[in-house]
Amino acid sequence: MCPIARTGLSSSSVTVDPALPRLRACTVAIDDPGDLLDYLAEASDVAWIRRGDGLVGLGVAARVDVASLDDGAEWWKALSARIEHSTELPGAWGVGPLAFGSFAFDAGHTASTSVLIVPELIIGRRSGQSWLTAISADGHSPVLPAKAPDSDGPGRVEVRPVGLDAAGYAREVGRLVERINDPDSELAKVVLARALRAMGERPVEARWLAKRLASAYPSCWTFHVDGLVGASPEMLIRAEGGLATSRVLAGTIRRSDASQDEALADALSGSGKDLEEHEFAVASVANALRPFCSGMNVPDAPFVLQLPNVMHLASDVTGVMAGAFSALHLAGRLHPSAAVCGTPTAAALAAIAEHEHLDRGRYAGPVGWIDTHGDGEWAIALRCGQIAQDAASITLYAGCGIVGRSRPDAEVAETEAKLAPMLGALGVSPGAALGRS
Ligand SMILES: C=C(O[C@H]1C=CC=C(C(=O)O)[C@@H]1O)C(=O)O
Known part of the structure; x- marks a missing residue:
């Protein structure tokens, strides 16, 4: 049995739902367990990996479907108050019992649910320190399981558009550009997405995809929660000990070969159309975060992320928080940012519903984890796909910010570049999947 030495969170001001379980968590330091993704075995297992470090969660100690980020924040706050935690690593950020979650982009326009999962066992590694946390009703001690065996992957994969095909997407971009350029329209930017369904010869497995994504895109946050798997470059909100950080992305250029990189970076940082897209995204995040911060740093000009x-x-x-705000509470204020929705938000949401012809599900929604102190990391679910319940297929998504100077053919090409990570992880050549040889 794991001795209970201290509790994880003060329960002041939390209304405790008696239906919530009482849980005991125990964290121990361990030797380096190797590739964390090797431990993923079941579809309910979760993952959060960057540059080889991160977290995997196995089994389910508690799970809830929620209607909103705020409902999720309340549920976790109440459950946190019922978790007793003993730890060999007191004070280490993100170490201990956690909830992992994935939220729908627009709960009002989707058949998808939003979910929070508290795993039974978390295996973590950060900066050379590895640990195990067990979470259960009886407070048993954590044990490192055997690595799960590798599968053969999905085999031959067939890809088809869902909703709009490339020509339909280009047509809707053209219509949006006309609307945005109409002097009577309040629309300034709309992020329009398209989707592909990839069907495997064998089941599509999160672990297979996550391992390939983490190795090909090490600087991105590779995630898996409830069938949503991807490698996102965009951090909606990271909360660590009173500091809030958001990595805002908007404005894109496709890479070709390394000899072109400098010229491409110059072209991107000098592109008025991309800078306009970017400014809307930064303003939406900075304005939403400001009321919760006593001080903020908003860069004057973007850098080029390769x-x-x-x-x-x-x-x-970045911002210094003016109070104890949880990462999920802040995610609820920041989502949907203009990086995935548009400006102004309400008009952009309505334009998306009208022009996109797509249920985004959890694509472009927050995905991440939260600890019992409210700290955590919530990325925007980009460069991702949702595996079907029967694992026979995965739906892949990509979108582009449309402004008055956008060109339909260039936006189609940009969606193709953004689909490349998931197609590559599935072993499909993006050219072949998109009807180009
Ligand atoms: C909406 C997506 O990307 C966003 C993030 C980075 C750049 C973007 C852009 O240049 O349009 C998008 O705002 C996506 O990948 O599906």
């Missing part, structure tokens, strides 16, 4: 497939204009917005 990924294997694309370059993005990027800004790291």
Whole structure:
């Protein structure tokens, strides 16, 4: 049995639902367990990996479907108050009992649920320190399980559009550009997405995809929660000990070969159309975060973030929190940012519903984890796909910010570049999947 030495969170001001379980958590330091993704075995297991470090969660100690980020924040706050935690690593950020979650982009326009999962066992590693946390009703001690065996992957994969095909997407981009340029319209930017369904010869497995994504896109946050798997470059909100950080991306150029990188980076940072897209995204995040901060740093100009497939204009917005705000509470204020929705928000949401012809599900919604102190990391679920319940297929998504100067053919090409990570992880050549040889 794991001795209970201290509790995880003060329960002041939390209304405790008696239906919530009482849980005991025990954290122990361990030797390096190797590749964390090797431990993923079941579809309910969760993962959060960057540069080889991170977290995997196995089994389910508690799970809830919630209607909103705020409902999720309340549920976790109440459950946290019922978790007793003993730990060999007191004070270490993100170490201990956690909830992992994935939220729908627009709860009002989707058949998808939003979910929070508290795993029974968390295996973590950060900066050379590894640990195990067990969470259960009886407070048993954590034990490192055997690594799960590798599968053969999905085999031959067939890809088809869901909703709009490339020509339909280009047509809707053209219509949006006309609307945005109409002097009577309040619309300034709309992020329009498209989707592909990839069907495997064998089941599509999160672990297979996550391992390939984590190795090909190490600087991105590779995630898996409830069938949503991807490698996102965009951090909606990271909360650590009173500091809030958001990595805002908008404005994209496709990479070709390394000899072109400098010219491409110059072209991107000098592109008026991309800078306009980016400014809307930064303003939406900075304005939403400001009321919760006593001080903020909003960069005057973006830097160029280089990924294997694309370059993005990027800004790291930081703030010192003016109170104890949880990462999920802040995610609820920031989502949907103009990086995935548009400006102004309500008009952009309505335009998305009208022009996109797609249920986004959890694509472009927050995905991440939260600890019992309210700290955590919530990325925007981009460069991702949702595995079907029967694992026979995965739906892949990509979107682009449309402004008055956008060109339909260039936006189609940009969605193709953004689909490349998931297609590559599935072993499909993006050219073949998109009807180009
Ligand atoms: C909406 C997506 O990307 C966003 C993040 C970075 C750059 C973007 C852009 O340049 O349009 C998008 O705002 C996506 O990947 O599906």
